[in-house]
Amino acid sequence: MTNDTSIPTGLYAIIDTTYVAVADIGPVATKILDGGCKTIQLRAKGLKAADKLRAARLLKVLCAKNGATFIVNDRVDIAMLSDADGVHIGQVDLPLDDVRDLLKGSKIVGLSTHNIEEALEAEKLGADYIAVGPIYSTQTKQDAESPKGLEHLRKIVEKVNLPVVAIGGITEANLPSVLATGVSAVAMISAILLSDDITANTTKIVKKITDS
Secondary structure: OOOOOOOOOEEEEEEEOOOOOHHHHHHHHHHHHHOOOOEEEEEOOOOOHHHHHHHHHHHHHHHHHOOOEEEEEOOHHHHHHHOOOEEEEOOOOOOHHHHHHHOOOOOEEEEEEOOHHHHHHHHHHOOOEEEEOOOOOOOOOOOOOOOOOHHHHHHHHHHOOOOEEEOOOOOOOOHHHHHOOOOOEEEEOHHHHOOOOHHHHHHHHHHHHHHO
């Protein structure tokens, strides 16, 4: 486990290329960073590897300039080549130990979990943080599991000694209820990316989290 102080807290914004065209990744990231967000993940499932790498390298530069943490979803190779601050992996991706070896132990490794058993195993394996979800119904991830709900989230937060990132269907309206479970961070995708004014909306959400 790394002791890096840039492990995600607060708003964890995910730039998903389902919603953001390649040409807009930089401008959208800039708007999110201008709103005070300190963690951005790139989720680029449908892009060619070369386009993913270009996007990742751009996001690394933008995040570094703003003192923000940059995480790559799934692709350890892209994380390595872009010098990302970390990588986020799922239950069917490369094993966490192997990811840690590839990254030479110096980067953040987050792991998606869906139940208490997976959360405890992630802690045992030395994940730096876990994501738990989906908390609510979501259209962002087509292969998402059924909604887990707040009580399920609260139990995991209580059981593990890891930072927990809540994800899945989180909006400005249900944000207070999610924060009340004691999570360390809240991941948002469509609630940020589909807003009319990304910077203003990000600023508002960051303030709500800070004031909670």
